[in-house]
Amino acid sequence: MIQSMTGYGKAEALLEGGKLTVEFRSVNGKNAEISIKSSLLPKDREMPLRKKIADRLQRGTIDMFLTWEPNAASSAKTVNRSLAVEYYRQISALASEVGAPDPRESEPNYLLATLLRMPDVIDAAKRDVITNDNWPVVEKAIDGALDAICAYRAHEGEALYKDVTSRVSLIMSLEDEVESLEAERISSVRSRLVKALEELEQKCDQGRFEEEMVYYLEKLDINEEKVRLRQHCRYFMDTIASEAYPGKKLGFIIQEMGREINTTGSKANHSGIQKLVVRMKDELEKIREQSLNIL
Helix, strand or coil: CCCECCEEEEEEEEECCEEEEEEEEEECCCCEEEEEECCCCCHHHHHHHHHHHHHHHCCEEEEEEEEEEECHHHHCEEECHHHHHHHHHHHHHHHHHHCCCCHHHHCHHHHHHHHHHCCCCEEECCCCCCCCCCHHHHHHHHHHHHHHHHHHHHHHHHHHHHHHHHHHHHHHHHHHHHHHCHHHHHHHHHHHHHHHHHHCCCCCCHHHHHHHHHHHHHHCCCHHHHHHHHHHHHHHHHHHHHCCCCHHHHHHHHHHHHHHHHHHHHHCCCHHHHHHHHHHHHHHHHHHHHHCCEC
8 A cells, every 4th residue: 555755753762861752754755855853863873864764764855853851860950069169269269369258257158159150060960862772772762753654654645545546537437428429529520621611612522521531530539549548547556556655656657647638638629528638637637736745
C-alpha cells in the first residue's frame, strides 16, 4: 500500500537527568530534505542519523525536533564557592585600603546577597544531555518516533489510494461515454460538411466527396487516443497497487494521460465529447495534486 509524505511521529526517552522528546514532521518534497532542529544532538551522531531517516522515510521535507525537560535535580543551580571567596577577599582588601569597616562585620547579609549577584558565582549545572552511555536509549526513542511517522504516513496513504484510484476509474468511465458518442459525432461532422457544401450551391463528384470525407474523418479519428488513455489508466492502477514508492512514476503516467485527453479534446468537434473531456481534465488535475503527496 502506498504512503503519504505527510506525517507526524513522536516518542520519549527517560534519561538520568530528565525526559527527551523526539518528534518528526514531514510534508511532500522531491527528495529527502532533512532538517534537525536541535543543538542537543552530538555532531558525530548527525550523519548516521540523517542516513537512517532517509532510509526510513525516503522522500519529503522532514523536520526532526529534540526537546529536553530536565528534572529538578538536573536543573538545580550551583554556587561557585572558590569564585565567591575570591570576590570576598578582594572586597575586604579594598575596604581595608580605603578605611571602610569590614563588610563581614557591618552588614553580613547584604554582603552575602552582593556576592551571589557577582558574575559567574551562580552557575547552571551544565552537562551533555546525549552521551555515549545513554545513546542506546535515545536511539530507541528515535526509532519509535520513526515507526510512528511511518504508521501515520501509511494511514494517510490509504485515503490517498482510495481517492486517486476512484478518479482514474471515473476517467475510464468517461472515456466509455466518449466512445458511445462516436457514431453520433461522425454523423454530425458529415452532416455539417454536406450542409456547408449545399449552402455554397456547388456540385461535386460524389466519389471525390466521399474520399475527402474519409480523409477528413481520419484526421479527426480519436481511436488511438482512446486506446492509449486506457493503457495509461491501467498502468497507473498497476503501478500504484504493486510498487512501494510509486510517486515519481505516477507523475510521469499522469503527464501521458493528460496528453491523450488534450488530443481527444482538440479533435472532438462535438459538444458532448468536449464536456466529457473537460470533466476528465478536472479529475486528472485532482489526481495530479494528490499524487504530489504520494511517496
